[in-house]
Amino acid sequence: MSGHSKWHNIRLKKGKVDAQRGKLFTKLSKDIYMAVRKGGPDPETNFILKIAIQRARAVNMPADNIKRVIEKASGSGDGEDYVEVSYEGYGPHGVAIIVEAATNNRNRTAADVRSTFSKLGGNLGETGCVSWNFTRYGVLQIPAEGVDEEELLMAALDAGAEDMNSDGEYFNVLTEPNKLHVVKDALEAAGYTIEDASFSQVAKDTVELSVEQARGVLRLIETLEDFDDVQNVYSNADIPDEAMED
Template identity: 50%
Template sequence: MSGHSKWANIKRKKEATDAQRGKIFTKIGRELAIAVRHGGDNPEANSTLRDAIAKAKANNMPNDTIERIIKKAAGALDSVNYEELVYEGYGPGGVAIIVEATSDNRNRTSSDIRHLFDKSGGSLGETGCVMWMFDRKGVLVVDRDAVDIDEDDMLMIALEAGAEDLITQDDAYEIRTAPEDFASVRDTLEKQGIPFISAQLELIPKVTVSPDVEAARKVLNLIDKLDDHDDVQNVYHNMEIPPELEELEE
């Protein structure tokens, strides 16, 4: 998820990864397979695959598992039938939500996503209805406890690597890049021994909204249900999480 309390969201996703690692690996496996289908099995020549591999490693997927998925996808390109889908809509309180999914059955997935929105008091919209509220950025999250680097030094390291910005949270550094610079920045920082909790292209809200606590609670419930759907890869929103709920999230 993307939103106001990024690190709280990252921790929340990390906990889910620990509890449901098999499901997370399945979703990342789809991304790897789709990347191979679009650009081949050589990450040096396929930036999409290179990004998917980075995401897999950030989620602690074993290297042999990554290699096995890539080889399987490369040997069965015709049988990789997953389609990439994007849904846009609003949750309770006017919160903009974007859902990225992969599916082998568009009608089933669309019906499921629409049902989840409707049941939560939200609504799906037309393509482009909320996408304009977001920018796509490369996002690399570094656990501050895992590196002995202060904020000023990390900023200089990130900028010298080609990053656009550094956002410092209590427990993490969030490094943002232009989409086209993401791979080179990631590679440069990796060579310097900097580990990532998360490394992927994300949608970052340009503006945020602040619903009341009850609406925010409904939005978080909707996001949880979307995240839990087998076909959903990523969920983005532009909600400022109320302090009362942010404390619970952490």
């Protein structure tokens, strides 16, 4: 998970920059929309929605925006419908990539994703061609500074977590998706600060890359993430810190 986790952190920080805020709000709005469609408009009974709202608030998305999205998704507001789609393929140097999107036009999204893979040294594959190498987890990110790793690990496992790793800046607590909110509540009650809670596709086996190779993979990932329809991009690339700092 190390490579993806570091990239995720950088993308999250970029999203907090004003120039990226509108695009980030669009993606978070779709997360909220799809969560309401799946589990209803009440965050107290729909933990996926609760997590989506918390992530939106963490980057100062206005409360009125959140309310409008919930109303639209629950049928009390006007708007177009979205469906979730995913794509799988290989990037440069055999890196496995999964793209998750929420779209109102499947043909447009598929064409954009396929074209981007082709132009940037990859190729789009069939469903299942790389997903066998990924496991879906809930992920809690806890700032590492001042935190005892062994104590956190024991607290996380006692709360029902599956595993934990670190990228130096954060501890990443992995849970089964349906236990994310339970583990989150338990760790917060124990005094830990949860900076981000999300769902992620975590690679079982990774591909080590040189700095130059990693730059090519990151170009593909960043270009895919820049599409409004694309919600998340996951890879099994183990990316050197030097490439992340570019």
